[in-house]
Amino acid sequence: MYSHIMVPVDLAHAEQLHKALQTSADLAKLYQASVCYVGVSASTPSSIAHTPEEFSSKMEEFSQAQAAKHQLSNVSSATYISHDPTADLDDTLMRAASETGADLVVMASHVPGVMEHIFASNAGYFASFAKVSVLVVR
Amino acid sequence: MTEPTELTPDGDSNLIETDYEIGQDNINTQIGPFNLDVHNPVFLISGLCIVAFVFFTLAFQDSAGPMFNAMRVWLTSTFDWFFIASANVFVVLCIVLVLSPLGRVRLGGTDATPDYSYSGWFAMLFAAGMGIGLMFYGVSEPLSHFSSSFADNAGTPESWAPLAGAPGDAEAARRLGMAATIFHWALHPWAIYAVVALALALFSYNKGLPLTMRSIFYPIFGERIWGWTGHIIDILAVFATLFGLATSLGFGAEQASAGLDFLFGLPATETTKVFLIIGITGIALLSVVAGLDAGVKRLSEINMVLAVLLLLFVVIVGPTVAILSGFFNNLLAYVQNLPALSNPIGRSDANFSQGWTAFYWAWWISWSPFVGMFIARVSRGRTVREFITCVLLIPSLVCVFWMTAFGGTAISQLVNDGIQTVVGAPLELQLFSMLQELPLTQITSFLGIVLVIVFFVTSSDSGSLVIDTITAGGKIDAPTPQRVFWCVFEGLVAIALLLGGGLGALQAMAVSTGFPFTIVLLLACFAIVKGLMSEPR
Numbered sequence: 075m076y077s078h079i080m081v082p083v084d085l086a087h088a089e090q091l092h093k094a095l096q097t098s099a100d101l102a103k104l105y106q107a108s109v110c111y112v113g114v115s116a117s118t119p120s121s122i123a124h125t126p127e128e129f130s131s132k133m134e135e136f137s138q139a140q141a142a143k144h145q146l147s148n149v150s151s152a153t154y155i156s157h158d159p160t161a162d163l164d165d166t167l168m169r170a171a172s173e174t175g176a177d178l179v180v181m182a183s184h185v186p187g188v189m190e191h192i193f194a195s196n197a198g199y200f201a202s203f204a205k206v207s208v209l210v211v212r
Numbered sequence: 213m214t215e216p217t218e219l220t221p222d223g224d225s226n227l228i229e230t231d232y233e234i235g236q237d238n239i240n241t242q243i244g245p246f247n248l249d250v251h252n253p254v255f256l257i258s259g260l261c262i263v264a265f266v267f268f269t270l271a272f273q274d275s276a277g278p279m280f281n282a283m284r285v286w287l288t289s290t291f292d293w294f295f296i297a298s299a300n301v302f303v304v305l306c307i308v309l310v311l312s313p314l315g316r317v318r319l320g321g322t323d324a325t326p327d328y329s330y331s332g333w334f335a336m337l338f339a340a341g342m343g344i345g346l347m348f349y350g351v352s353e354p355l356s357h358f359s360s361s362f363a364d365n366a367g368t369p370e371s372w373a374p375l376a377g378a379p380g381d382a383e384a385a386r387r388l389g390m391a392a393t394i395f396h397w398a399l400h401p402w403a404i405y406a407v408v409a410l411a412l413a414l415f416s417y418n419k420g421l422p423l424t425m426r427s428i429f430y431p432i433f434g435e436r437i438w439g440w441t442g443h444i445i446d447i448l449a450v451f452a453t454l455f456g457l458a459t460s461l462g463f464g465a466e467q468a469s470a471g472l473d474f475l476f477g478l479p480a481t482e483t484t485k486v487f488l489i490i491g492i493t494g495i496a497l498l499s500v501v502a503g504l505d506a507g508v509k510r511l512s513e514i515n516m517v518l519a520v521l522l523l524l525f526v527v528i529v530g531p532t533v534a535i536l537s538g539f540f541n542n543l544l545a546y547v548q549n550l551p552a553l554s555n556p557i558g559r560s561d562a563n564f565s566q567g568w569t570a571f572y573w574a575w576w577i578s579w580s581p582f583v584g585m586f587i588a589r590v591s592r593g594r595t596v597r598e599f600i601t602c603v604l605l606i607p608s609l610v611c612v613f614w615m616t617a618f619g620g621t622a623i624s625q626l627v628n629d630g631i632q633t634v635v636g637a638p639l640e641l642q643l644f645s646m647l648q649e650l651p652l653t654q655i656t657s658f659l660g661i662v663l664v665i666v667f668f669v670t671s672s673d674s675g676s677l678v679i680d681t682i683t684a685g686g687k688i689d690a691p692t693p694q695r696v697f698w699c700v701f702e703g704l705v706a707i708a709l710l711l712g713g714g715l716g717a718l719q720a721m722a723v724s725t726g727f728p729f730t731i732v733l734l735l736a737c738f739a740i741v742k743g744l745m746s747e748p749r
Binding site: 086116117118119120121124125127157158159160161162 | 225227233234235236320321327416417420421422423501502503504505506507589590592677686687688689690691692695
């Protein structure tokens, strides 16, 4: 059914992604699909990494840790650098989905509140406009 | 659309080892529906102090205005030598860096690639840095220096003329007037911006420290910058930026509404001005929400195209040959007068060197945290040499050309055609009066008003991004409501001051922050050299 699953990851809030990570791992095993963990960072130093290079190696470490934890055989990671992640995250993820050739995106989202009527949540926007199947995990 | 660059290895850079984690002092909370991720205590203290200052100015107008003004005058007249000498240090440092092997260091590591193309980068530099000032003073400042130099009392202590003036000699007064104006707009202000921007870019992209003012001081204060030493530096930067922006927004609304009155007979009432501020803030708001690439960069590019159109128009329908030859003559006049104009001690033209030069230097320096931080944000991947060429040398030449075209045309209208209306017009109308003497006034004046407004939008949106970054402890991915907050806050402060009176008082306050920041910048020079020496080249 699915052969390549993309999982957007926010390394600063990795602990809140537990459900999405578990779900994607289960689906990957069910369909023998590969999993690509995608991280987006700015080029300025952040709480995660001092340089884009360091961010990219942390993403790779994260994906290897996931592979070991869920016994996944085919995982990879991709890093995207955005000039202004607050504004550009949606478009960057959209680009990542097409460039990684994913046919399913599994992503975490928070429970919508009042603000979501003004600014759509990332997952909400993504699910509305992405060309591939999206599973939003709350 | 956005063009996130694919990650490439960035090669060598010499990171600073520190246990500080960016965002570790931040408070993550939710107020009503709004998520916040702000630095504690920088966000709260700077926000509350700004509110307190606005209330103080409004409540004690009679004493606040004179008090802040007296402070400003005292600083620029007592420490004029300090401002002038420091600005010279910044220019010399920049030129030494271009020529020395340190110029090969690349911001972001040896293999980093530029985030922005030359055109986008350059448009953003100008839009944030001084675009609005060029609109405001492009005509009036050359005229003013020309008139004071030409006047009979030039060279006496009462005169505001630069140096000894040139009483009765129109050609010499023109050269001196243009040289003095260019002195205030070319190398020195851009060197001030370049020093702050270079220091921030270096300590952020190559050393791995957060993108906020305090990081520059790591070589001097070490780990203490994460404590109150750093908080105070950051709070001062927020202060200078917000007051600088809010007062300029207020004055800009006055210029735009004066222009609208002049052109369409729309009365320049307080209502008009308040609507202008709301309009400018509204567009800036859309721009910050759309982000750096889709908002700020795009507006800056539109801005640059419009400014080039206006410039070309003035060059073509104005005295074309005089402007083109004037460019080289003025450049020469600038170079010839530069040593005397930048001399910090023993000046006989106190009114000029204190009232103009020291005031300007304090003003540029108070803007430097904002402009410097914004320039740093968009300059990753450039070498130090490219950076200084594009932030110092090219903008200086553009300013020479702009001043020649606008100021030179106005002076030639006065001297050759005997037109008195421009020099007699109020400051905010001089640009429009000058354009009125050229053909197609309706179109060009309208373009002028649009430019004034768009330049304000691009200052306001980039300023909000900068304040948001500083008050989020250097995080540039803080939630959207925060940048919305700062953008709106800035507009509200401008409206409060416009209606209540006190724009001048707070501008004096903002300019006064130039004094502590001059010390900050001198320390930054030391930090830049020390930081660059340890980088692979």
